[in-house]
Amino acid sequence: MSNLGRIGLAILTAAALATSACATSTAPSAESGAPSATGAVTLVTHSSFHLPEQVLADFTKQTGLAVKTVELGDGGELATKLSLTPGNPPGDVAFGVDNTYAARPVRAGVFDEYVSPAAANGAQEYALAGMPQLAAVDFGDVCINIDTRYFRDKNLPEPVTYQDLAKPEYRGLTIVENPETASPGMAFLAGTVATLGEGWQDYWRSLRANDVVVAPDWSTAYKTDFSGSSGKGPKPIVVSYASSPAAEVGEDGAAPPTKALLDTCFRQVEYAGVLRGTKNPDGARKLIDFLLSPAAQAAIPDAMYVYPVTRGVPLPEAWAKYAPVPPKSATLPADRLADERDGWVRQWRQAMGR
Template structure:
């Protein structure tokens, strides 16, 4: 899923959002059967980086008569695991945040039920992963290597532009990435290298990165906000695995980005939503999926979660066109291939990196 420069940083607003969710649920969800039928409270299970303006949630409540309770459940991997473990007694009605690296597992376990939203033909269908339409694409958040352009300008060294250049001696000890075993962007970067170099070549490439002083952190926040020199933490390393949208959060006083995403190193991440199998409010849950694909919600995702909307015709925040354009040639991999190889690849990576 981070979304996204930011997706972890935006987690600072978690308490506020949870409080908002409680207010939407109207406190006590009990009452007569007739009142519950008139205005049910539905649970939206999502990732920790979910942020949406309160006025947008309030508007949905007024328009639909549906009260939403937000249940945050970790990153894409943790969210998927929780949905699978509770599929016999689902913890919510709708889930949002399962991404294409975990979609096949959720679908294979029967976590979601079929539903084709009338909003899907406005763009989300471009990212369909399931012929039964159990998942609808809500946002796109490409994982790419980012560089601190100011660092390289000051050193008089050209910034790297490709996977191969990252392993060159002039960039020794300059890069930090996240572990694919513990962080979604780390997994996406690993998958990107597998897509680039193939089953027979990716381990040799990682050996080159390791020999060139690559540092591995457990998560995005540590890598980006502590080790990366281009963020607020002013760390020692000017190359980091982050997101295509990250430079939009690093604008200088002149309005120009201080960092840059290397668009030749991107792997496409797509986050999905769907109605959970076993929901007791299926018609209402379908309306929640419609809401997540609507113009009303889609216009909020870039500014609040640093991801790109899947709906066509949605304007991005000012400056994104220059600072954070959506990559047009990101690597991809079929969800079923990711499902089949994910654990094997992570195990091989651990052995190779000694992690």
């Protein structure tokens, strides 16, 4: 079984859509020797959030605050639900709103402004213009992934660019996620807009003509239908993440049978912010500071399969070899994403005949 099978790459930031909310609490065990918590801070997050218990226990040891988590679905659902509660938040601090959705809750007045001192170590490089309420915590790149074995066995050249996927030799080989229901699908759509510019709709029409398959979520596309994953599905081309190949490294350290196409990447950055109306603003700020600490940042790659924003944090060995940070990724301003997203989705539906 690959690393993906063992740890469940579904804990990725742009992961499968969840529809139910749940709450948990993390505190150090009696055996840890840490002092009893004198209070708690509630972290509102998405269904893909995961940090090792020991990391959160270290926060409790340092501050006396236990961390309670409230999960509100995937990143898009999190942003939507937070936007409905400005000034009356379901917790103290939020984590997991990404750049494709950030403008919505910021415009709704969900967050108080807070710039962590720790942000100077790298997070500020990912700050959104005009949105000092949000602190970058991690980033990932949504890219086309391919099953390299398939192309070797078929003696077929590997695709490289967006445009390659519309060529006749790749007919019926590609599966993407629906941008209406899956954050990787939205990021991939935004990537085509950013990279191809005017006429991106024609590109999607050409994909449709080339028998592209649209999956409802990342889990279906990657874990079930992608031939390079443990699901060993029928499609050798899928929208996933630049970090996905690291999860396919064999238990014996064998090279993964997949790779990301780095000319097709769109950057997603996840942010944390103090929720306006919190009853524990000091605890919220302390938790944001902690999420940017070297200890928490070092745990992020293995725990959530995204990259840390703090400079100097080493990547796991398999990442350095098989999932390096793409040298260039497409981006779009958060305000433009907020203003034009719905229109892009409508045009996408038209292009895809949906």
